[in-house]
Each structure stands twice: as structure tokens, then as C-alpha cells.
């Protein structure tokens with residue numbers, strides 16, 4: 195499996211809005227903890243270590 | 259001159275003068291073992307049972323006080339069973355299956371080890387290390403009466419080693435003064451601080467963890483269940499960053515507090531301070547007696563090579579891991595299991611010395627796996643940065659509600675033996691559809707057979723295991739014999755033998771090493787292939 199970096203969200207504006215809304219009212223520390231939980235949940239959904247490695251790599255180098 | 263460095267739990271080998279001390283020139287022995295800890299005694303037992311004369315030198319007269327290791331894994335018990343020493347361990351040990359994980363003041367989840375059916379031994383027993391060692395020494399005593407050429411010399415401290423091409427000369431100090439002794443082969447089993455390693459100027463590299471752990475073994479009459487309880491960031495006062503409660507025999511519990519790096523050890527070890535921590539944890543009104551306490555720090559490191567000519571290192575002298583996952587003594591016993599038959603064949607002149615290089619290759623692989631696992635546990639239990647702390651707690655928060663996060667919780671992965679994948683002695687993997695768990699290099703899993711178990715039928719030499727397959731009763735190559743063990747899947751209830759050894763195949767032939775690791779496997783017996791694999795498994799190329 196390979197990581198998809200092509201547009202894949204059904205409703206990009208809506209998803210982005212949900213993300214911001216979820217953080218609303220959280221302190222910075224709470225937001226960090228929230229993000230960590232979110233990453234773990236999404237990571238489990240993806241499941242495949244190779245795909246996650248590609249995602250880590252893409253996140254580490256946004257300029258490439 | 260020869261003061262004890264620690265108190266004794268059991269005085270089992272009091273000093274006695276031996277003839278070597280009066281000899282004009284150093285007396286030469288085939289094998290000398292330096293160190294009478296669990297690994298040294300086990301090495302002597304393995305070799306002695308093969309009829310190889312072996313002398314153990316230890317600077318004390320028995321087993322040190324204080325438990326250290328308490329968890330002994332199934333593989334260790336299987337190996338000890340091969341030596342005839344497992345029954346009293348199992349008899350005395352505490353079997354546990356249920357573990358509970360807490361974070362702050364709430365239970366995150368509990369797990370059952372759910373051991374697979376059809377094994378003679380449980381996944382783990384809890385047993386104080388001094389008992390484990392005593393049962394090994396008692397087995398040595400019994401073997402001696404049956405003629406095993408083993409000698410244990412208490413209060414014999416090795417002060418210097420001179421390593422020659424084909425032997426080693428040792429300076430030994432005793433209460434009656436020094437003497438010299440020579441060994442064709444020297445086993446360095448002198449523990450984590452290994453004086454031998456230092457005498458030889460050898461490396462010992464790895465990662466040092468800056469944390470202190472306070473251990474207390476306490477005797478309680480309170481009715482705590484036989485479970486493993488682990489707290490991350492416990493809420494009880496001054497408990498430290500993590501805490502472990504574990505049951506041992508004799509009504510004794512092990513409590514382990516992670517207390518941080520900047521501590522005053524002498525102060526922390528005062529009884530009143532240990533009691534303050536314990537009281538906060540156990541609650542008011544729980545009566546207990548402190549049997550033993552200690553503060554330890556740990557390292558994850560190993561020697562680059564375990565063989566240096568005529569010197570072979572084993573156990574803590576060769577490698578050290580964090581205690582999470584109980585891999586210290588358990589991996590040392592696997593060293594002995596690996597080394598015993600190889601050194602036996604080399605001393606008997608039946609295999610080339612290069613067979614001993616495969617001890618180094620295979621057990622370095624084992625040590626790396628252990629270090630990797632225990633380092634990962636350590637990083638989870640004691641996060642090294644704010645972000646790793648954040649992720650750790652995110653896992654714990656999710657684990658309470660969501661099953662997916664529970665496998666991520668790492669409070670120590672239980673010690674299981676490694677497979678020598680791509681090992682130098684592995685032969686053909688030619689059993690069509692054979693299960694992955696019994697591939698060449700893997701340790702044989704146990705299975706019920708007739709009214710006993712498979713592993714106890716394997717013996718101590720090479721075995722040719724045939725399952726519903728024809729073969730001659732023995733195969734010989736260069737003085738080494740593999741004896742056939744003929745089994746049928748119909749002898750194994752619930753299909754365990756077929757599931758573990760045949761997979762999709764209807765018959766199978768396995769060549770199994772004396773340490774019960776698979777050397778090679780096929781669909782059917784073919785004399786040339788088996789003989790070649792036996793040849794290869796003894797490093798004869």
C-alpha cells in the first residue's frame with residue numbers, strides 16, 4: 195500500500211472546520227493532548243506501518 | 259583479603275581446599291567457569307551432564323541475599339527441565355495470568371496472558387532468584403552423585419587472567435592464599451560488573467538510563483490477589499513515576515518504585531522512608547514486614563563479541579537489559595542453552611572451534627532483540643521528553659475505553675525466546691506449507707503428545723522428528739548422531755502437533771538441535787539432505 199497524497203477528502207472545507215471546532219476552547223496543553231489522541235486513532239485506522247512511515251516522512255518534510 | 263561483597267541467602271558451597279592448590283604447576287582443566295551465579299551454575303550443569311569436566315570458581319560460599327529476578331519465563335523452565343531442575347521451580351513458583359494497568363487513580367484496563375493450551379509449563383512463574391539458583395545447585399549435587407564431573411569451589415576469587423592461544427591461566431585467591439589454575443576454555447559468567455571483562459580490557463557499550471528504582475520485598479498477610487499490578491504516575495503520595503506490585507512465594511510481594519535520578523540513596527533506603535511510600539500505596543492499617551530492599555539503576559548494553567579466543571562470555575557479563583520484561587536471567591539461560599552443546603562438541607573433538615563463533619552470532623542477535631524490547635518498554639514507562647510523555651498519556655487515556663490502544667501500552671513485554679532467523683547454522687526450510695513458528699532457527703514450541711509433552715521427548719542430542727513420515731532410526735555424520743523421534747498427529751490431542759509443526763502439510767521431517775531449535779525441515783526424509791543439514795548445523799564447512 196502507498197500513502198495517498200492526492201486530494202481524498204469528501205468535503206475539505208467541512209473537515210477543516212470540524213478540526214478547528216474540536217479545538218475550540220481548549221488550552222494549548224489540551225490541544226496538544228487532543229492531537230496526540232487523534233493521531234493514534236487515525237494511525238490505528240490506517241493500520242499499515244509502511245503507510246504510516248510514508249506519512250511521517252511527508253509530515254517531516256513539507257517542502258518536498 | 260577475601261571479604262564477602264554481599265550477604266548469603268543460602269550457603270551451599272563452603273570453602274574447601276582442593277588438590278590444585280598444592281600442585282607445583284597450574285593444573286589444567288577442559289572448562290573453567292568464572293562465577294557461580296545462575297548462569298555459571300547452569301553452564302556447569304549443562305556441561306557436566308554431557309560428561310565434560312567443569313570447575314566453577316566463585317568468590318562467595320553460596321547464593322547472594324536479595325531477590326533481584328522474580329519472573330522466570332516458560333522457555334527458561336523448559337531448558338531447566340532438560341537439565342532435570344524444573345520440577346522444584348514449578349512447585350515453589352507462583353503462577354499468574356492476570357495483569358492490571360493503572361494510570362493515576364484509575365484502572366485503565368486488565369489483561370489475561372491467556373496462555374496457549376498444550377504446553378507443559380506456564381508462560382511465567384514468579385520465584386525469588388535465590389530459590390532459582392538453589393534448585394540449580396541442588397540439581398548439580400544430585401548429578402554429581404550420578405557421576406557428573408562438576409566441581410564448585412567457593413571462596414575462590416579470580417584476580418587475574420592471562421589469555422593464551424590455546425588456554426587461559428588464572429590467578430585465584432582463597433582464604434589459604436593464592437594458586438594458579440589453567441583452562442582450555444574459560445566461561446566468563448561473572449555478572450554485570452564482570453572483573454574478567456575489565457582484566458581483558460574489553461568494551462561494554464550501550465545506553466545508561468538516568469533513573470533510580472527502589473525495590474522492597476515485603477511479607478504481608480493481607481489478601482492481595484495473585485496478579486501483576488502496574489501504575490503509571492500513581493496518585494498515591496511520593497510513589498514516583500511508576501510502580502509495580504507483584505506476588506512471590508512465601509507470602510512476599512515485590513514493590514518497585516521509580517523514584518527519579520536526583521535522590522539521596524542512603525536516605526531513601528531508611529526503613530521509615532520506605533514505609534512512608536508503602537503506607538501511601540497500600541493504605542492505612544495494612545501490616546507488613548520489609549524483607550529486602552535495594553535501589554538500582556540500569557543499563558542496556560552488550561559486548562561487541564561474546565567469544566574472545568578461548569574465553570566465552572555469558573549472562574550479565576555479556577549483556578545487560580532493563581528489568582522491564584524480565585529478560586536478564588531468562589536470556590542468560592538461553593545463552594547457556596546455546597553454548598552448552600556447542601562447547602560440548604568442540605571439547606569432545608567432534609566439531610570445529612568455529613561452531614563457537616555461531617554462539618556469538620546467535621546470542622548477540624538474542625541480546626539485540628532483548629535490548630530493543632526493553633529499551634522500548636523503558637521509553638514508554640519513563641518518557642524522555644514532553645512530547646513522548648504526551649503520547650504515552652494519550653495511549654493510556656484511550657486504552658481505558660478503546661481496545662485498539664491496549665496493545666500500545668508497554669509496561670514490559672514478557673520475555674519470549676528469539677528465533678535465530680538467518681542464523682549461520684540454519685538449513686533447508688523445505689516443508690511445504692509449514693507453519694512460520696517452527697521455521698529453521700525457531701525454538702520448538704511444546705505440544706501435548708500421548709500422555710506427556712513433545713519437548714521432554716526431544717532429549718539432549720540432535721533429534722530427527724518425523725511426523726507421519728518414514729525414516730531410519732538414526733542418521734550419523736562425522737561422529738554426531740541424530741536419533742529419530744517418530745510421532746503421529748493422532749497422538750496429539752486437539753491437533754496441537756499438526757497445527758504447530760505441519761500447518762498445511764500432511765507429514766513432516768524436522769532436524770532439531772540439542773538446544774531444541776529447529777535446524778531444518780522437509781516434507782519427507784531424504785538421507786543426503788538430512789546429513790548435509792546435520793553437517794551444516796555443526797559448522798563443519
Ligand SMILES: Cc1cc2nc3c(=O)[nH]c(=O)nc-3n(C[C@H](O)[C@H](O)[C@H](O)COP(=O)(O)OP(=O)(O)OC[C@H]3O[C@@H](n4cnc5c(N)ncnc54)[C@H](O)[C@@H]3O)c2cc1C
Pocket residue numbers: 292293294295296297298315316317318326327328329330387414415416417447448449450453473554572573574575581583584585586587588589590
Ligand atoms: C532489580 C532486578 C530485577 C531483576 N528481575 C529479573 C527478572 O524478573 N527476570 C530475569 O530473568 N532477570 C531479572 N534480573 C536480572 C538477573 O538478576 C540477572 O540477569 C542474573 O542474576 C544474571 O546472572 P549471572 O549469573 O550472569 O550474574 P550474577 O548473578 O551477577 O552472578 C555472577 C557471579 O560471579 C561472581 N563473581 C564476580 N566476580 C568474581 C571473581 N572475580 N571471582 C569469582 N567469582 C566472581 C559473583 O559473586 C556472582 O556469584 C533482575 C535484576 C535486577 C537488578
